């Protein structure tokens with residue numbers, strides 16, 4: 001787990017422990033080999049069954065199978081419940097009985113299947129084990145950063161735990177959802193749910209989200225289109241998990257095999273400039289700084305920054321995915337790997353390689369008033385809108401009046417867009433034949 005996720009996990013466990021305490025129970029914390037620790041716990045308590053929510057990462061599948069075999073041989077059992085997805089990946093199949101590789105038919109199939117059942121309410125009346133059980137102190141796990149405590153402001157931004165998740169969902173459905181279809185493209189608007197870390201950590205079930213959203217569209221028909229769009233984004237989450245489940249190397253290997261030979265440059269200096277938000281492209285730098293300071297980045301900006309790293313800088317998407325994994329509070333193997341492969345052009349149903357985001361146009365189109373850039377790149381705050389996305393074109397007097405000194409308090413662009421685009425297309429053309437899509441005129 002990356003640093004941001006560890007921070008989240010700490011607070012999520014703390015919230016869960018408090019909820020259990022309010023119900024009269026105690027959360028037991030142990031570290032070590034899962035199988036050994038669970039077996040010890042079964043012996044100590046006399047319990048004969050382990051209940052868990054199913055996960056779909058390759059490690060989780062292996063672990064659950066190991067547990068299953070081992071517990072069965074000792075007379076105990078494990079019950080795995082579908083809780084973290086809407087639809088079970090092994091039950092969603094195309095007409096030939098194979099996994100889907102394209103999102104639209106996948107989601108059409110899911111939407112016309114039996115709707116996901118409503119999640120059961122948390123039990124109120126629980127019989128707790130009365131004996132003393134050894135438990136480690138959460139603080140000893142060192143999940144929270146200490147010196148320096150780079151996350152000290154995060155409790156103002158995030159409220160890990162199921163109460164925080166439910167609050168987010170309520171707030172989102174009470175207003176922002178009505179601007180979702182269009183607003184979700186604009187990073188300065190509060191039009192997205194920010195449910196991703198809560199969903200990742202299992203603090204809210206996607207089924208609960210589905211039913212709450214559907215209830216809204218049933219009771220308020222003018223929200224139906226927005227709700228549908230929102231649910232289709234949950235659909236992308238399903239699709240990513242479906243892909244990871246059926247193609248478990250998708251976090252490492254290109255989904256389209258011809259990308260194995262892609263001539264990545266592996267430029268460390270460029271990677272560092274990107275990580276630090278010092279590329280000289282304001283929309284890219286704003287996104288990378290938002291990520292560093294908050295543990296989150298808006299979806300459109302994830303696409304822009306990922307495209308910039310993999311196509312403008314020709315740095316392998318895996319290096320970008322690693323950085324996201326370390327810095328995102330919602331870091332998720334399925335969504336992150338599929339998001340990166342989609343942008344890099346090597347993924348299932350990916351954006352065609354020749355579609356190279358122009359960071360200047362993206363900024364002008366989706367941060368039209370410059371609020372997002374001005375917030376995260378304050379050294380450019382005084383630049384007029386016209387030059388905000390391309391400070392290198394501003395006349396010297398304009399730069400001086402805005403207090404911008406290129407190369408001193410804000411970098412010159414690390415690459416020129418036009419030549420970077422040409423290099424990316426040349427690298428793509430050099431790939432072995434296999435991808436038949438040709439580059440259209442610019």
Ligand SMILES: Cc1cc2nc3c(=O)[nH]c(=O)nc-3n(C[C@H](O)[C@H](O)[C@H](O)COP(=O)(O)OP(=O)(O)OC[C@H]3O[C@@H](n4cnc5c(N)ncnc54)[C@H](O)[C@@H]3O)c2cc1C
Nearest residue numbers: 192193194195196233234236237299330331332335336339
């Ligand atoms: C390069 C790249 C890396 C990404 N890495 C991650 C990651 O590590 N973890 C992660 O949860 N998402 C990831 N995403 C997907 C998406 O950016 C986030 O899920 C979304 O921005 C979270 O914000 P939200 O909760 O406000 O989303 P909303 O717009 O409110 O969407 C609701 C939910 O749908 C799901 N969702 C939305 N968009 C996507 C998508 N494109 N793919 C899969 N699920 C989606 C999320 O669970 C999200 O919480 C990545 C996207 C890209 C392009």
